[in-house]
Amino acid sequence: MTEKYSCDVLVVGAGIAGAGAAYYLSGQKLNVIQVETDHPASGPTGSSSAVCHYFYLDRPLSLLAKRGIEILKDLPGAFDQSGVLWACGQKTEAVNRATVERIRNVEGSRIEGLTGAQASELLPHINMDGITFAAWEDESGHCDPYGATNELVRRARESGVKFLGGRSVTDIHVANGQTTGVTLSDGSTITTERVILATGVWSKALLSKLGVNLPVYIERHFMAVMSAPGIARKLLPHCWVDDTYNCYARPEGENTILIGAWGGGGTSVENEALASDHHKMNYRVDVAGQFDRTITQEESIWIINHLMPRSPEIAELGIRPGYACQYDMSADHLPVVDEIPGANGLFVIAGSSGHGFKIGPAMGEAVAKWALGERQELMETFSMARFA
């Protein structure tokens, strides 16, 4: 049955950014609709490692993480204040130390700098050889990405946002430079002058219909999952991020440890050799949603080998099936967030490049404010024009 809807603001997508936007808008006494093709957090959000920290070399990301974590912490049961320890060696010590100073003194977020010995006390099952400095955020941690996203969407609906699930936007309508509405996959239409596309990896295909070439691409990244029955928190009480081996790990409940690896971007990377492997392992996905979610034993082992030098105890645990997800990438590994030129009222949140979860609620909020006429200066960092 096709319907004709209209609203003040339409939020497309119920990942963490869309959920953040809808949640903010629900408090603004507006007529708001949220459209989601599946269910909240069904895309990359749900398979995020959801490690939440302020430590970013790029100040805009730090600021968004600060606000994002504030919103996430307000959701009962979703946030685990496990603490995040971000370690580095001599090569990146100076810049990481300066970053900690900036985040603490200028941005006012809770973070401190530790020596390798102090880091050892926090994570005694990690070998800190060569670690000269570590950023420690005792009140940061990790999140349940499904729980958090669904709670934001639930609150938004409770405050009057109309949620249309199981439908996607197939076309966006623009007339004389002004966004006028969208058509949904069931043939229904929504008339609106403001659309927030929080569709991440699906944005590029949607915008290409308007002749817009969004400067983003998709990569398949994956996580190893270790079986640590009853000892996950003993072996790894805090989230661990390691510049020297491009590796991160976090406890998941009492019985599981997640391990991931990255190839640089947003942070400093010491080990160029390991990082260069990433382009081969984290290959590109041509069509959003069409990728293998399961991973091979070889892929698990490749990830685990990043942690082996630091923690054989964790790296030698039983290997559970890992999983892959889509990373919405941009060339400089910073989000692409903008009002689409030539389409007033059409906003896009994409290219989160692996930072999407922790900054998502804040990015959604910031773009929702922008759609209502209040643009924050830090949005300039994410403009499409920077690639022109």
Next chain:
Amino acid sequence: MKILVPVKRVVDANVKVRVKADGSAVELANVKMAMNPFDEIAVEEAIRLKEAGKADEIIVVSIGPQQAQETLRTALAMGADRAILVKTDEQTEPLGVAKVLKGVVDAEQPGLVILGKQAIDDDSNQTGQMLAALLGWAQGTFASKVVLDGDKAKVTREVDGGLQTVELKMPAIITADLRLNQPRYASLPNIMKAKKKPLDEKSPADYGADVKPRLKVIKTEEPSGRKAGVKVKSVAELVDKLKNEAGVL
């Protein structure tokens, strides 16, 4: 005592299965494969019996294509001692597999054969029973608990009415049900060690077994898709639909 554990390479349980366009079979090209989950439980049970000092050696065997080697390596990484690949590119059926296994049993003389109650690809649930018949051995199927005592095996079976405990004289066949145990995950060092464990390659002919298919697949079909639901506006409309569309009133 030796324990023999037959394992089967099947489509990974997490993969969405698709039927080939011509309806001849399930599409296996570029599909992720894994050990049949019930066989994993059988391997785990054998390892636990060995760890409890009830067995000396665990031999895993798979009848299938060259790639079934990966499945055997998984079992070796879990803790099996050595492996036999009986290589065939034929589509194997329970009777053919049971005949090969009889040959392996004759050669290896295990005190116990533990295998999954069924494979998740064809759901035949026949191999263990056929092997018991060919060998003239006792069988305890759908096992949820196994206790060895001398030359006796007490097997608790999950039957429709509840639990039934049978006592088998060994050597015997045990088929593993879901709740027998929770299989362990192989660790990286054990995966590396497994690469060096012995893996023999044989053929069905080495055991004098004929594995030619006896069954002919006529058609393979996917379940029909479900239609999306509709919202009705009133009770009257609902009643009308139930009467005239669904035909249930």
